[in-house]
Amino acid sequence: DPKIIQKPKYLVAVTGSEKILICEQYLGHNAMYWYRQSAKKPLEFMFSYSYQKLMDNQTASSRFQPQSSKKNHLDLQITALKPDDSATYFCASSQDTGSQNTLYFGAGTRLSVL
Amino acid sequence: TQTVSQSDAHVTVFEGDSVELRCNYSYGGSIYLSWYIQHHGRGLQFLLKYYSGNPVVQGVNGFEAEFSKSDSSFHLRKASVHWSDSAVYFCAVSPITGNTRKLIFGLGTTLQVQP
Numbered sequence: 001d002p003k004i005i006q007k008p009k010y011l012v013a014v015t016g017s018e019k020i021l022i023c024e025q026y027l028g029h030n031a032m033y034w035y036r037q038s039a040k041k042p043l044e045f046m047f048s049y050s051y052q053k054l055m056d057n058q059t060a061s062s063r064f065q066p067q068s069s070k071k072n073h074l075d076l077q078i079t080a081l082k083p084d085d086s087a088t089y090f091c092a093s094s095q096d097t098g099s100q101n102t103l104y105f106g107a108g109t110r111l112s113v114l
Numbered sequence: 115t116q117t118v119s120q121s122d123a124h125v126t127v128f129e130g131d132s133v134e135l136r137c138n139y140s141y142g143g144s145i146y147l148s149w150y151i152q153h154h155g156r157g158l159q160f161l162l163k164y165y166s167g168n169p170v171v172q173g174v175n176g177f178e179a180e181f182s183k184s185d186s187s188f189h190l191r192k193a194s195v196h197w198s199d200s201a202v203y204f205c206a207v208s209p210i211t212g213n214t215r216k217l218i219f220g221l222g223t224t225l226q227v228q229p
Binding site for chain 1: 118146148150155156157158159160163165204216217218219220221222
């Protein structure tokens with residue numbers, strides 16, 4: 001059974017709309033992350049959270065807002081969607097944010113913005 | 115600037131062959147190095163990592179990687195591949211600074227194992 005659940009698996013949106021990507025982890029981890037995988041680009045770090053607090057934000061746009069309602073949840077709200085936002089978004093978690101910790105990834109949400 | 119370079123976008127081998135997937139990095143400080151595998155339509159799965167000690171580290175499913183400080187490399191190897199090893203392999207660097215756990219990935223190498 002997957003321990004990191006991302007919903008939905010596929011998502012199609014129109015330009016200008018707003019979507020929420022869901023992520024729940026059942027590994028008992030304290031740190032959660034979002035990464036983005038765009039075509040022809042490496043996986044790109046977006047956010048890290050530890051104990052539901054933002055630790056690092058490498059996303060230039062405020063249109064991307066993580067939301068953590070519980071320690072094992074880290075959703076990603078994206079507003080005013082643009083075609084360039086089309087990518088696969090991966091949620092990940094680790095025991096904590098120490099550098100030695102292994103990251104575990106979900107299966108991703110593939111977002112297409114038309 | 116921190117970079118991770120995977121020079122081969124695609125590698126094709128036959129089942130039973132050995133394979134080496136190359137990874138070179140550019141970073142001035144202390145780092146963790148790791149490899150991940152991504153099967154089609156799936157999330158990334160951890161294979162192995164290195165920080166210090168023996169430069170050859172063993173991972174899951176017969177994979178190993180060797181760190182070379184002089185070459186700034188962390189190449190992944192397997193002695194005898196199986197068709198199920200067909201996937202995209204990502205090398206990643208994690209700077210050891212502060213308390214942020216951030217992975218910097220290469221573009222990935224697609225390994226195709228033919229029967």
